Amino acid sequence: MNTIDTFYPLLKETPKKVVITCHQKPDGDAMGSTLGLYHYLTALGHQAVVISPTNWAAFLNWMPGVDSVVDYEAKTKHADQLIAEADWLFCLDFNTLIRTKRMEPSLAAAGGLRILIDHHQEPQTHMFAYGISDTGKSSTCEMVYDFIVESGGGHLLNQDMARCLYTGVMTDTGSFRFPSTTASVHSMIAHLKQTGFAHSLVHDHIYDSFLENRLRFIGHVLLNRMEVIYEMNTALMVISKADLYKFDITTGDTEGLVNYPLSIQGIKMAAIVIDRDEERKWSFRSKGDVDVNQFARAYFEGGGHKNAAGGRSSASLEETVKRFYEVLPNLAASLGTEVQQTVE
Ligand code: 5GP
Numbered sequence: 315m316n317t318i319d320t321f322y323p324l325l326k327e328t329p330k331k332v333v334i335t336c337h338q339k340p341d342g343d344a345m346g347s348t349l350g351l352y353h354y355l356t357a358l359g360h361q362a363v364v365i366s367p368t369n370w371a372a373f374l375n376w377m378p379g380v381d382s383v384v385d386y387e388a389k390t391k392h393a394d395q396l397i398a399e400a401d402w403l404f405c406l407d408f409n410t411l412i413r414t415k416r417m418e419p420s421l422a423a424a425g426g427l428r429i430l431i432d433h434h435q436e437p438q439t440h441m442f443a444y445g446i447s448d449t450g451k452s453s454t455c456e457m458v459y460d461f462i463v464e465s466g467g468g469h470l471l472n473q474d475m476a477r478c479l480y481t482g483v484m485t486d487t488g489s490f491r492f493p494s495t496t497a498s499v500h501s502m503i504a505h506l507k508q509t510g511f512a513h514s515l516v517h518d519h520i521y522d523s524f525l526e527n528r529l530r531f532i533g534h535v536l537l538n539r540m541e542v543i544y545e546m547n548t549a550l551m552v553i554s555k556a557d558l559y560k561f562d563i564t565t566g567d568t569e570g571l572v573n574y575p576l577s578i579q580g581i582k583m584a585a586i587v588i589d590r591d592e593e594r595k596w597s598f599r600s601k602g603d604v605d606v607n608q609f610a611r612a613y614f615e616g617g618g619h620k621n622a623a624g625g626r627s628s629a630s631l632e633e634t635v636k637r638f639y640e641v642l643p644n645l646a647a648s649l650g651t652e653v654q655q656t657v658e
């Protein structure tokens with residue numbers, strides 16, 4: 315993989331056909347970074363399109379440009395054609411092609427140049443002609459901002475780009491509270507503010523635009539579905555299909571729920587497992603040295619970042635939860651507990 319700065323001169327060769335994509339079920343950072351880059355490449359005169367591997371949460375539907383995003387699962391034939399014809403394929407906010415789910419074969423077979431911009435651990439670098447992978451970055455949106463400025467496009471920053479890029483930095487830093495919130499992050503936001511950007515609007519769209527059912531659901535989960543395992547400084551939330559059905563929960567309504575137990579004094583790890591149609595989907599969050607990326611990789615076919623990761627299981631919900639209790643003692647050392655027993 316060639317370094318990203320060696321790609322910048324190619325941006326002057328317009329117009330190119332460009333596909334920009336991200337991981338399945340895009341979150342604020344995935345949607346923000348792809349759309350932010352889309353606005354930049356369009357401003358440069360390229361013919362760009364964002365393809366999402368799957369659908370996305372309704373709370374992202376206000377984002378500038380979202381109406382032009384192609385849902386791969388809904389328009390597979392059209393999307394496959396765009397991928398096959400693309401000169402460049404930007405892969406944002408994921409480290410391995412499998413994170414694009416059903417889109418993986420087309421992406422892997424594409425004849426155009428694949429370019430990676432990502433901040434997850436252990437990237438599949440051999441699959442990319444150019445790219446940057448930096449786990450020290452708060453978000454892919456911050457990296458797209460760097461891409462724009464370093465390639466000489468800082469003067470092109472407009473309010474569409476600002477809204478998209480702010481979204482991912484805000485969501486991936488927990489609204490500027492995680493240790494990943496560096497001086498560079500604050501410098502970036504200061505720059506966006508200097509362009510006249512109104513940040514409060516983004517917070518309203520992302521955090522204050524849900525329906526009543528979601529809040530009732532959270533109340534139900536915290537009251538009835540959360541187990542606090544004090545001897546392991548861990549909390550686990552288990553959500554059944556019946557829970558999702560009863561509260562009419564859709565994509566995006568469960569986002570952020572995993573963070574709640576970390577507000578309990580002493581809790582260093584929070585886990586949530588949701589019984590989705592095709593799989594049991596895990597989210598893990600941790601504090602300090604507790605490495606949930608390794609944990610998700612080792613036991614739940616997943617990965618992510620040290621303090622925020624996800625995974626999956628094709629076993630039943632009951633079996634999946636049982637597995638969690640079996641392997642949790644392997645984290646005993648970093649969770650600061652006395653439990654010694656370990657399971658492979
Ligand atoms: P979330 O829990 O919000 O879905 O994901 C937390 C972090 O882990 C995100 O950076 C996300 O991209 C990553 N992640 C979530 N699920 C998976 C997975 O199944 N595999 C891998 N490799 N990463 C995941």
Ligand code: MN
Binds near residue numbers: 343407454486
């Ligand atoms: Mn991200």
